Each structure stands twice: as structure tokens, then as C-alpha cells.
Amino acid sequence: MTDVNNSKRTKREQITGNAHIFIVIMTIIVACITLRLWYLQIVEGEYYSRKSHDNRIRNRRIRALRGIITDRNGKILADNSLGFNLQIIPENIAKDEIEELAALIAAQVEGLNPATVVKLYSQCSTYTRHRPLTLKKNLSADELARLEARKYELPGVIIETEPLRDYPYDEICSHIIGYLGFINDRELKLDAYSSYARDDLVGRTGIESRYQNKLRGQDGLRQVVVNARGRELEAFTVKPAIPGNSLKLTIDIDLQEFAFAAMGDQVGSIVAIDPNNGEILALVSTPSFSNNLFSTRIRPDDWRRINGDPLHPLQNRAIQGCYPPGSTIKPLIAAVTLTDRLISVNTEFFCNGSLNLGQTNFRCWNRYGHGKVKLAKAIRESCDVYFYNLATRVSIDRIAAFGNRFGLGIKSGIELPGERYGLMPSSSWKLKNVHDQWYTGDTLSVCIGQGYLIATPLQIAAMYSVFANSGTYFRPHLIKVENPDNNAGGRNPAVAKDYAGVKIDIRDQDMQAIRQALLMVVNNRRGTGYRSRLRTKKWQMAGKTGTAQVVKQELKTLKKVSETPWRYRDHAWFAAFAPFNHPKIAIAVMVEHGGHGGSTAAPIARKVIEFYLNKINCKAETNPDSSAQ
């Protein structure tokens, strides 16, 4: 081989030598790649394997159906229904087709602007294009039908179903059932809501709120295999959803409906209780609101209308409205004085229209006076002076203690949130809260149901069930059976004892004297509730009227009810029970600013009681009391 320059090798020598170096370099680089792959597949293989699994498996929640709420006869008060939402999947719609499609969609659905659809569509980023966009919630049946009929002209359009809550009786029992609302961000951070997810509905008021944990059930888990664009390919249920417990309420929805109608457009409340066990048969508060409006996100104008109403329809007056009970308190005052032997049934006082205590003149509602008054007449004709006299004999603390036994001044424990306990005043309460000592004058006011004393309609109804059943206080409640489907027994035995009656120690003859007097209120020609006696001879109703002053008597000096401005009118009360001998229902009717109890509240109570007794086909009383005169 000819070599021109000895210091330089030939081309072939160069090639052979350098090619071998190239082989070494190649070997090193290939080894590096092999090491890298060994690291990915062997060392980190498990990690990537898991990631690959997570990549394609999506956990989807199966929403558990919420428990159904029924009335005592199994009529459904709160049900699950389906809402239909209109959605589009942007990735399935080509860019040049969207305008045409938007116009077509908008033509089928009311209140949808094609421009908004196009705008929503164009706002989607590449990575959110596979997610459905909701265009309209809660399609009407018409819209749904139109869309379904044109399904093939509408590619990329889907109808999503969403479980909703449906309240067939709407405003009739919305205060009892309550409504649902979407969980908010603040709640999601709390431990109590750790098992909740965004978009979950939670009870906001009423039974829905109080029994949230039992009603909601347990969400199930579904795993879906998705591809990279998020499209679901197959799905399998890992954990089925467990529906929430159903609830059977003590409410008789027919009675509730009737009572609601009987209230008309008057503001107030009706509470009907079964005096034999404390089951609440009806719990009406008017004005009411439609809880179906809350079933999805409530519209702002609906919310403003309901929340801004001066009559506060959201307030449940039966348990949250605190009113002076007026004369309805009088049987209780009679009971405490009789029990303490401060008077007897025959103790007689003279009513000349008022009673002077110190500097103050306490008036009877009848300014001409009732003359000689014994217990029966005092209750029958609601003589204030008689009870002023009792008030001078009994201490307020004794009344308070006794009142508490009847449920006054304490929460009844009804299964609804937001119950108020009214006020059963005592001397220590006054000292602490008014910073003044208790005067006998205060007791006088309390004894005719005025002054510091306030009570809810529920408390009054519970008190009258004690008179109805001759001395046993039952805790008023709304839940008859939890989970009626697979639970034969009623309530948890640990809780059941709370619902057993508590016998109040009143001597039976005293109790019967009071009951007899209450019977005469309605059935005696001179009774304050005579006009509202039952129109049938089958049963007898006993009751007591009440008229609670809203403003001091002086402000409206003896004007007729019709001449007084509405908001200055007295609250009208009527509390009753029937049939007299074997009571099936005790009721309290409260009409705000209704004027006199005997004329406004009592007729409502009568109609409700008659309806109920007819409905349950209550047998006629064997011995209709002939003492009615």
C-alpha cells in the first residue's frame, strides 16, 4: 500500500480503527437505553402498572336513592323522581357544525339562545372537550319529546338523567318535610361531611335535614374503563348503592291537607296530636311555601319572593312561633292550684269585672263581671278575675315546675330542627334576665296567659293531650317507623322509653273536674266556644278558647275587632280534644291576629276534628254526655 505521509494512516486504516471506536460508542449507548428500559419496566414496573390501571379505570359514584317519606297510611310525601338535563359533548361536534346545531337545539328548547350554546362550546379547552356541557336543566315533557324525536339530527346531544326529590303534597307539608340543598364548600371541609362529595344534596330543613344521615343511604361505586378521550367503554359495579332508609311519619296527610285548607289564607298554625301516644297527626303552618322549588337549585327570584315575604312563610309557626297562650293556659293554672290544695272545685270568687292589686287594676275580659264564679264557670266563661285570685295564692315557681311537666318552656323534642322552647317564666329567670324580682302582678298576667309566658302551638297541643288522656304527657313526635320496609318493630328500644308517657300527679277528681269544665266550654250555651260545638251528636268535643293580646288593651280601647288594624289584633287560640271520653285527637289552632279565639280559631278546630273523626270512622260515644245544657 502506498503511504504518502507516514504520520498519517491510510483511509482504510482510519476507517477500520475508527469504526471499532464507533462500535464501542454504539455499545455504550445501546447499553444505556437497555438500562433505562430495565429501570422503567423492572424497577418501576409496578408503579407504572398501577398508573396504567388508574389511567383507564375511573371510579364513578352511583348515587344512592334517598329514602322515601310516607305518612302514617303509606301515602308518599317525599319521593325520588328523575330530572332530565340537556347536554352536549363538545368533542363529538365539529366546529363548522356547531352554529347550525345550536340553532336546531334552541328551536326545540325554550329559553335557550343559540349564541350562548356556541359560546359555551367555544369556551371548551382541548382537555375538557369530552366532558358533557349542561345547556338546560329540568326539561319539560314537551321539550324532552321534541328532542327525542330529533335525536338523529342532533349528534353530540345527550339527555342526562339526574335524581331529584319530588314532594307530591308541595306546600301542604313543606314545613314538616323540609327541602334539600346542594352541599356548600364550607360544609365539605367539615369532618361531619367527610363522606360527601360536591353536588351532593343534603336536607336543609325539616325531616329531610334531621334524618339526613338515615335518608341518604350509601353511594355505590361503579368502575368504568375509559379511553384517552374519556369515553366510557365498559362499566361494572363494584359496590352497589344502598338506598336510604324510608321513614313513616305519624302525619295523616289527609288531615294535614284538610287542616291546611281550613286555615285558608289566615296566618297561623294547627297542631293535631293523638293524645294516646303523642303522635302528631297534623302540623300546619301558614303561609307555606313550595318545597318543590328547592328540589333543584332554587331560582333567585323565587328565593327573593319567599325569603322577602313579610309573613315569613319559611318559618314553621307550629314549632317556631312563640305566642302568649292567652286563656288556653287556664286549665293548667286550675290544675296546679287544685293539686296543691290551694282551692277546691267549689271555692268561689266574685268577679266584678276587675281586680285591684296594689296600684294596678287587672281587668276581666268581661268588664261587667261574671259575678260569683266557681272553677267550672271560670273555665267555661274564661273568667280572668277568678284566675287573678288563684294567682295571688300560688307561687310562679310552682306554676313553672308544673308547666314544665306539661311541656311548657321546654323543647318537646319533636324530630324537626329549629324548635323553640317558648318561655315558662320563673322568679330566677326574671332575676337573671330582666334583673328584677318577681312581683305578684307578673303572676297575674301569667295566669291568664299573658306577660312573660309564651308557648308554641305544638306545646299547647301537647298540653291539651294531657287533659285529653287525663294526665299523661307524651312526647310529641313525627316519626312512626324508621325504615318501614325491613324493620318489623317501630323504634329503637333505647329511644322508645323517651316516648313512653309520663304520668303527671294530678288527682283524678281534679282532672275530671277540669275536663268537665273544658267540655262545657264548647257544649254549654254560655261557653266561649259554644258556637263551635260539633254538629253531630256522635261525639263530644272539649276545648278552650284563648285570645292573646298583641298590644296593651289601652291602645285599642274597646274597639271592635274589625276596626282594629290587622297587626294590632289579638291572636286567636283554640285548643281542644275529642271525643270526650276516649279522645282520639287533641288540637291547637292558632290564628295570628285572628281576634277572638272563639270566633276565629274554634270553627277551624271543629271542622278539623269532625273531619278526622269521620275519616277514622271513630265509633260513637256509648254514653253521650247528657249534661250538656
Added chain:
Amino acid sequence: MRLPRYNRHRPTRISPANEESFAGETRSFLSEPSLERNRLDGFDYLTCILTIILIGFGVITIYSATYNPEAGTWLTGFCRRQLIWVAVATGLGALLFIFHYSIFYQIAYPLYGISIILLLAVEVVGSTHMGATRWLSFGGINVQPSEFAKITVILALARYLSDRQLPPPYNLKELIPPALIIALPSVLILKQPDLGTAMLMILISGVIIFVAGITRGTLITLGLSAISIAVVGWQFLHDYQRQRILTFLDPEKDPLGSGYHIAQSKIAIGAGKLFGKGFLKGTQNSLHFLPEQHTDFIFAAYAEQWGFLGVLILLALYFAFLLRAVHIAIEARDSFGSYLAIGIAAIFFWQVTINIGMVSGLMPVVGIPLPLFSYGGTSMLTSMILISILLNIHYRRKA
């Protein structure tokens, strides 16, 4: 002189002594031994078999990567088209094999000139996809001139270096003409912009020049200047190119954005573990988490299904192929053949390295297909032409 057994039918028209002066010699293109004589014992069966196995693996992987159980037989779609391309490319390769490889010596510069013209044409009338102008459209068929330029550059370089009378190693000054040969198309490709192909061209040319021989000082100087160019070049990169490099450095930063490709490909490879998920059972691939699963990212689809063992086999096949190519370069009849064979080895080596390095997260994502494996007609044509030349060089190697 020792004659290999299978060389005895081969008349040696050029003596080893004047091998260096091969340039300029004229002779018939249909040089002996010709195929009419049915003398195939100088044929390199090893390279051939390796090629067939690799293409076979590739077709099977393309099938699995584009497998859709709802659509017809397995000979539809990408798989069938790839097989058609294999047939076309094999035919073209066989045709070229008839000619003595010195024909490429003759037309090296004209081809180089044509490729430059085509690259310039891309500048002017090229069609643009995804922000890059890389394609020329001939009646519906899109041609990527940069792919063609890859071959013509090594041809021109091989011719220039073999023409060169001054023996190597070369110093910096002597490397200026070959550097210009490389720089002209590289700059044009970089302007498209196609950083990956430009880098690939420089790496391939670098191997040829390195094997041809350069002085140690030149090597150090070139290494240092490469680093400084990288630093300065960063300023001139397009935003998407910078983004690619940045996401390569930290792919987790933006898993749904630019890092998505790397992240999904790493998951696919890693999830294959030792034995793989099995044929057609790669979920990353079949559920389309893997991007471009039948072209640039086909290796990930393969690794997911066949695991580390399959990967080892594939790497071994490629490595054997590369060793064979370098061996052919060493054994070539003349320096032109050697440089050409080394260039071909370098093309395959860098493409395999960059592609696998890219899908396994060792390198930034650049659009380099895996030769013989990825779906694509241009890539298959180029590969088969190169292998045909390789076989040609070996068939007409030195005695």
C-alpha cells in the same frame, strides 16, 4: 492473497492497490457479478433476515396498535398499507441492487443538488401542518424532502471524502468543505422548522467524519463549539421547541399538556414489566392513551405488549443489524463504499437511539420514527433503499 470461499466467481476488476484511486474510474454500471449469472452467494443473508424479522415485528405491532375489534379483518387499514409499502420498497431496493453501488458515486452531487432545490422549494411552496412547513405536495402525495436530503448528504459526503487525495486524520481547516456540505441542508431543515431532522443529519454526518478520521484537537474543538452552539441556539428556538425540551426535563409539570406524550409513553413501557401484557392486551395503546401509537410511539406499544424480554430481543436485533452494517463498512471495496455504509449504519443507529430514547423519556420528543418498525411509507422507502445499498456494498466488497 487469501480468497474467501464465495469470492472465487468474482472477477476482481479493480486491484486492491489502486483502491484509493477508485475515484474517477469509468466502467459499466452493470458491473459483474451481475444477477443474470444467478450468483447470490455473495449476498448478505444475515442483514436480509434481520430486516425481515424487524419489519415483521413492526407490522405485527402496527396491527396491534391500530387494532379495532369492530372493524373487519386484520389486513385492513394501516397494517395493509404498511405491507404495501414494504412490497413497494422491497421492489425498489431490489431494482437498485442490480446496479453497482458506484452509480451513487456518479450521481451523488446531482442528487445533493436536487435535494437542496427541493428543500428550497419547501421554503417557497411547502404545505404547512401543525406550524411546520416540511412537505411538498405532488398531486396528493406529500413528500418530505428532508427525508431525501438525509440520504443525499451522506452520498455527497462519502463522495467528497473518498475523492479527497490527502489522507486523514483531518484538521479543522480541512473539514470546512464537508462542513459546508452538511450545513447547507441542515440550515434549510432547521428553518422549516424541524430541529429533530437537522440534529439527526448533523449526528449522522458527524459519525462519517469521525470514522473517516479527524485529529484529536479538532475533536475537542468541535465538542466545545457544539456546547456553545447549544447555548446560543436556545435563543433562536421556537417556543414549541423550547417547551418540548422543558417538558422533557420535567414531564410531570404539565401531565395533560406537552408532557402528556412522554408521561403516557413511559406508563405504557413501564406497565409492560418483564413479560408484557400480551399481544393486543396493551391498554395504554388500545385505549388511545398512547399518542401516535403506530408511528413515532410504536416502540411503547411494543414494550407494553411484550415487556422487557421483548424489548431485549428487539434491541438485540437492531444491535446485530448495526454491527453487521459497520462490518460491511470495514469490508467495503473502496472508501466510498465504507463511508456510505458507515453513514447508513449511523442513520439507523441514531434513529433507533433517538426514537427509543424519546419514548422512554431519555430525550426530548422529536418526530423521528423507528426505522423498519414505525408505520409510514417514506420511512419504509428510505430504510429499504439504504439496506439495498448496504447489501450492494457488501455484495461488491473487496476481495
